Amino acid sequence: AxxxxxxxxxxxxxxxxxxxxxxxxxxxxxxxxxxxxxxxxxxxxxxxxxxxxxxxxxxxxxxxxxxxxxxxxxxxxxxxxxxxxxxxxxxxxxxxxxxxxxxxxxxxxxxxxxxxxxxxxxxxxxxxxxxxxxxxxxxxxxxxxxxxxxxxxxxxxxxxxxxxxxxxxxxxxxxxxxxxxxxxxxxxxxxxxxxxxxxxxxxxxxxxxxxxxxxxxxxxxxxxxxxxxxxxxxxxxxxxxxxxxxxxxxxxxxxxxxxxxxxxxxxxxxxxxxEVGKELHSSSHKMTENIKAQMVKKILKVFPKVVFNSPETSIPEILNASFPGYQSEDLIYAFDKEGVAVSAGSACEARALQISHVLLAMGLPKELTNSVIRFSFGRLTKKKELDYLFGALEKIFSKH
The missing domain is CATH 3.40.640.10 (Type I PLP-dependent aspartate aminotransferase-like (Major domain))
Structure with a gap:
């Protein structure tokens, strides 16, 4: 997924x-x-x-x-x-x-x-x-x-x-x-x-x-x-x-x-x-809004302590969340082990796993910047991928 x-x-x-x-x-x-x-x-x-x-x-x-x-x-x-x-x-x-x-x-x-x-x-x-x-x-x-x-x-x-x-x-x-x-x-x-x-x-x-x-x-x-x-x-x-x-x-x-x-x-x-994106913009926007809403609901259920860093004034295709008590790197590998590809932020900085300058500028404390995961998706994201993600979330955070 x-x-x-x-x-x-x-x-x-x-x-x-x-x-x-x-x-x-x-x-x-x-x-x-x-x-x-x-x-x-x-x-x-x-x-x-x-x-x-x-x-x-x-x-x-x-x-x-x-x-x-x-x-x-x-x-x-x-x-x-x-x-x-x-x-x-x-x-x-x-x-x-x-x-x-x-x-x-x-x-x-x-x-x-x-x-x-x-x-x-x-x-x-x-x-x-x-x-x-x-x-x-x-x-x-x-x-x-x-x-x-x-x-x-x-x-x-x-x-x-x-x-x-x-x-x-x-x-x-x-x-x-x-x-x-x-x-x-x-x-x-x-x-x-x-x-x-x-x-x-x-x-x-x-x-x-x-x-x-x-x-x-x-x-x-x-x-x-x-x-x-x-x-x-x-x-x-x-x-x-x-x-x-x-x-x-x-x-x-x-x-x-x-x-x-x-x-x-x-x-x-x-x-x-x-050309293709222009034709599909309206339908894909509604679809990604629905995906994001489902993800927020599921994450809150499996990990109530989550802190969402994407404000209401954000595009539906990106959901940035912090999981206090975890490290971003550990979570990325845990999701990857379950067959789910996620990141901690910009791909241009991923290999260095630097603390996000974006989240620091927003004033987030170290506990939240160190435990961040960015979920991003789009019009080709399939329902079975979403179901797969939900299964991975349940497995990774089962102890909470």
Missing amino acids: YFDCAATTPVDPEVFLTMQPFFSEDFGNPGSLHALGQKAQAAVDLSRKTIADYLGVDFPNVIFMASASEANSLAVKGVVAKARTSGFEKPHLIVSKIEHRSILNLAEDLARLGEISFDYVGVDANGIVKVESLKRLLRKETVLVSVMQVNNETGVIQPIKKLARIIKEFRQEKILVKNQSRFSVSELQYPLFHTDSVQALMHLEEIKPNELGVDLMSLSSHKVYGPKGTAALVSGNLSFSKLISPYIVGGSQEFSFRSGTENVPSIVGFAKAV
Whole structure:
């Protein structure tokens, strides 16, 4: 039984079938001028259009990447590099304390190298960003704010629209004082707003960058029943040329912002996964809500001392729970022994089994952070898997 969908999902059978021809029949390099190459290029173009249309953005505002971590890196490094050309000697960033490590570690590394300064914006006990704290942290040198739309450990949903309004108001204040020569014209578009929407795609209806008010958005294929190895960085109203500097140079792929031969099968699979997910969103949402409700009821029955760390304002596909008196590592192995795959949090930190920075930021005591299990599931989760999980819960916690 698989309950680790927040780490990765299986490839949808329909997605797999769509990808197959591009491995052995239509295998051309999109950069080649012959028929095979042009067929591959057409497939990439159609995939880009599918995702752009779904997100309500222009065709060139979707850049395909190899992973969401890479997309996050392009968002941060690209904005910082571009800001320097606009006169920012030492750009300032603001990131939430519960961001993915690909954002947090990068900000820390850039600050250590003296390339940027940055501040953490804290969260409340539910893991929601403190709005007033963000207001206080914004300053003239701020070029980027990064807040993930849905947290990958607890599933908490951030008030992205509200945060976007605060950032927009700060920009407008800059415009009002422009005549006082405090800001140059090139500085007026800052700060930009980036959101990591990896866990929001196909889980939330509000996903269009322009409706949310974000400038940059990171997405991933393998979290939505698509293949691994493909992700995207998406821009809203502004073109990438106004937002970022190129990330990998050496070719003209991805509008020269991310050079390298495109992973055609995975790109095609990503677009198909979005198509399928769009059609099934409503029914799958109801199904996962029902699964979560059943799980909460069952866990409370077998282990009444459980503490649920996923607030009401979280997506139904993630349930984070602490089991006082147990260790996360022991529980993971116990579930695995019973044939159930679960995790203690982000797959990117799982091997190190570090205490969750997300739960620490929420103020959870050590007893709860050390005993956490994340159950995550989706539209391909079967009833027999749920029954299998319930059997494992009864067996593992039978002494309680």
